[in-house]
Amino acid sequence: MTLASPAVADPAHDLTQHELPSLVALYRDLHAHPELSMAEVQTAAKLASEARKAGYEVTEKVGGTGVVAVLRNGPGPVVLIRADMDALPVAEETGLPFASKVRATTEEGNESGVMHACGHDTHMAAWVGVLRNLAASKERWSGTVVMIGQPGEERGKGAVAMLDDGLFTRFPKPHYALAFHDSASQLAGTIGMRSGYALANVDSVDVVVHGIGGHGAYPHMTKDPIVLGAKIVMALQTLVSRETDPQDPSVITVGAFHAGSKHNVISDQATLLLTVRSYKPEVRKALLDGIARVARGEAIASGFPESAMPVVTVKNEFTPSTYNTEPLTGRLSALFTSRFGKERVFDVPAVMAGEDFGRFYLADNAIQSTIFWVGGVPKAKWEAAQASGAKLPSLHSPAWAPDAEAVIATATESLTAAAWDLLKK
Numbered sequence: 001m002t003l004a005s006p007a008v009a010d011p012a013h014d015l016t017q018h019e020l021p022s023l024v025a026l027y028r029d030l031h032a033h034p035e036l037s038m039a040e041v042q043t044a045a046k047l048a049s050e051a052r053k054a055g056y057e058v059t060e061k062v063g064g065t066g067v068v069a070v071l072r073n074g075p076g077p078v079v080l081i082r083a084d085m086d087a088l089p090v091a092e093e094t095g096l097p098f099a100s101k102v103r104a105t106t107e108e109g110n111e112s113g114v115m116h117a118c119g120h121d122t123h124m125a126a127w128v129g130v131l132r133n134l135a136a137s138k139e140r141w142s143g144t145v146v147m148i149g150q151p152g153e154e155r156g157k158g159a160v161a162m163l164d165d166g167l168f169t170r171f172p173k174p175h176y177a178l179a180f181h182d183s184a185s186q187l188a189g190t191i192g193m194r195s196g197y198a199l200a201n202v203d204s205v206d207v208v209v210h211g212i213g214g215h216g217a218y219p220h221m222t223k224d225p226i227v228l229g230a231k232i233v234m235a236l237q238t239l240v241s242r243e244t245d246p247q248d249p250s251v252i253t254v255g256a257f258h259a260g261s262k263h264n265v266i267s268d269q270a271t272l273l274l275t276v277r278s279y280k281p282e283v284r285k286a287l288l289d290g291i292a293r294v295a296r297g298e299a300i301a302s303g304f305p306e307s308a309m310p311v312v313t314v315k316n317e318f319t320p321s322t323y324n325t326e327p328l329t330g331r332l333s334a335l336f337t338s339r340f341g342k343e344r345v346f347d348v349p350a351v352m353a354g355e356d357f358g359r360f361y362l363a364d365n366a367i368q369s370t371i372f373w374v375g376g377v378p379k380a381k382w383e384a385a386q387a388s389g390a391k392l393p394s395l396h397s398p399a400w401a402p403d404a405e406a407v408i409a410t411a412t413e414s415l416t417a418a419a420w421d422l423l424k425k
Contacts, residue, residue, distance in 0.1 A: 076143025186375025
């Protein structure tokens with residue numbers, strides 16, 4: 001994709017265009033060699049090497065495989081810029097000449113293909129572009145830049161691991177935290193902004209229903225966990241439709257229901273796997289408390305004994321909601337609009353996807369924080385979809401192949417301009 005020059009001439013555009021060929025080459029290398037969450041050893045080494053070559057103070061193995069690169073340039077605020085490094089257990093189907101052929105074993109012991117199906121490879125390439133641009137333009141800004149390569153975003157583990165390993169005590173604590181995410185629903189090179197809640201709380205919940213098994217011909221001699229599980233599935237929907245304010249978005253999805261092994265055998269156990277989404281902390285608590293109440297209540301109503309009450313477990317992969325603060329978000333929206341024009345910068349709705357970038361703001365509410373979207377849908381595919389109504393590949397799809405050049409160029413230029421604005425002399 002060929003992007004128009006910014007509406008306001010600025011060295012950020014020229015610096016980015018100068019670096020773009022090598023950044024695209026880096027992106028292709030990262031794309032071809034993805035690594036799973038918390039195992040980003042070679043990926044982290046590549047980012048650390050790039051930061052050292054640009055003159056940053058680099059610390060590796062922060063929170064596992066995390067990278068922290070610091071560039072001090074006189075007095076002034078501290079700006080944190082983050083890129084996530086991990087890939088997904090997805091077998092690639094893009095047909096790209098540099099498509100991943102990597103296979104690995106997940107923490108659960110499942111062998112799978114590995115792919116940057118969420119675009120973190122574009123995030124890292126742009127991160128390198130920004131750190132190079134800032135190192136090459138010290139005369140334009142004053143303060144400190146903290147560039148972090150974060151592991152484990154896809155499992156909600158990386159940000160908290162880096163914080164627990166002293167991110168805000170061992171290194172300069174930021175006044176501002178910035179990040180972007182590529183978008184599979186926006187035209188390549190556009191920027192989507194959202195003030196307030198931008199991404200959701202994400203919880204994974206297991207509900208294990210214990211029954212009394214037996215012969216399928218004699219159901220009265222059993223306590224059927226499948227029937228109880230089905231009642232729980234239906235009753236859970238009322239937590240959203242009848243107990244949550246319609247103006248507070250929430251989702252409870254039962255993604256899996258495992259039970260039984262044969263036609264004529266009533267099993268003694270059923271397991272439900274849930275994903276639970278919300279924005280506000282109080283809504284999250286009400287949903288999780290409600291799931292436990294519904295499971296127990298339905299078991300009591302079905303005559304299950306106290307010793308066979310369902311066991312509800314909230315998994316430890318919680319990702320908190322991401323909140324974009326003001327006045328920073330509005331400031332950057334105005335900055336990007338003046339640079340790229342109104343046709344490329346616009347407001348977007350919040351989404352129910354999760355993103356652990358929000359943990360940095362939650363760790364210290366004095367921090368101003370913003371994550372924005374950079375469109376990645378190639379122009380030809382975008383126009384074809386608009387004309388036909390066909391659905392485009394989503395993030396996490398094995399077919400997701402963004403216009404990487406447009407994403408990297410737009411993100412690098414916008415984040416460079418943002419850092420200059422926040423650190424201007």
